[in-house]
Amino acid sequence: MERYERIFKVLSDDKRLKVFTLLLKMGKEYYVCEIADALEESHYNISKYLNELKREGLVKEKRIGRGVLYSVKEAEDEFMKYLHNAILSIPDTLLSRNMELLKLRVSLRQENKCVIGVNDPRWLEIAKEVK
């Protein structure tokens, strides 16, 4: 049962569950810094969460230049397919702000460069408009 126990454990933390749910609902690839800004968390913690999710086979990574793109790994068995569906059933309303922020954050991409997060005045300006 260890695999299943570990999968539930990695999803049992608010922050990690939000990271995974966001990636699953948005369905594309995102940089660590974009996810961090969308969830209004520190970059190093988001990096830790993504690594924990990767360790359990929930997400995959792809290095692009200096950045790393993360996305949900395709479900390879029945358990994981149902788990994805369960998490997709979580109401969007619980993450609407973060999904909105992520879309905005991605729209700032310039030749695959990240506009750095919390301290960047441009980003703060944009983020405060989103309820």
Add this chain to the structure above:
Amino acid sequence: MERYERIFKVLSDDKRLKVFTLLLKMGKEYYVCEIADALEESHYNISKYLNELKREGLVKEKRIGRGVLYSVKEAEDEFMKYLHNAILSIPDTLLSRNMELLKLRVSLRQENKCVIGVNDPRWLEIAKEVK
């Protein structure tokens, strides 16, 4: 997200996951002492696990005389239905010994009385036959 986080948390422990998976796969009602013996755990810990599962709405209880019957609570939303299916997808082989023990344990029921577990020589005799 708190509800979902809490549900994953209660399933993130080996023992609690086994209790819930066993109840879900077997699909009937069982006494605390029966579940404890089937999982070869202490009665007080199994009682704690069942209460934690109940607190998150995963199982329900029914008092019968001195005993308490526990069973899986029907899924009431999409999330829970998919979660049940995910857990039902966990291979039976991982719990075959415990499912076997539970069936044996239930077959000993006498007018709703429990034959007490770990220290009862009759039960030990029966249990050691199951691989």
Add this chain to the structure above:
DNA sequence: TTTTCATATGCTAATATGGGCAAATGAGAA
């Protein structure tokens, strides 16, 4: 009532977990 039985709960010590900071990678740019 008193006793017995099945289950539940309170307490404590050992262990695990999470967050934040600082420093380390690793890859491209200069």
Add this chain to the structure above:
DNA sequence: TTCTCATTTGCCCATATTAGCATATGAAAA
């Protein structure tokens, strides 16, 4: 090479979780 940037990792501290024991309930039997 050296510098910069995005991400990762190691470390420490505060907090949370867990198991086991002892005790408490609550319901029926004596």
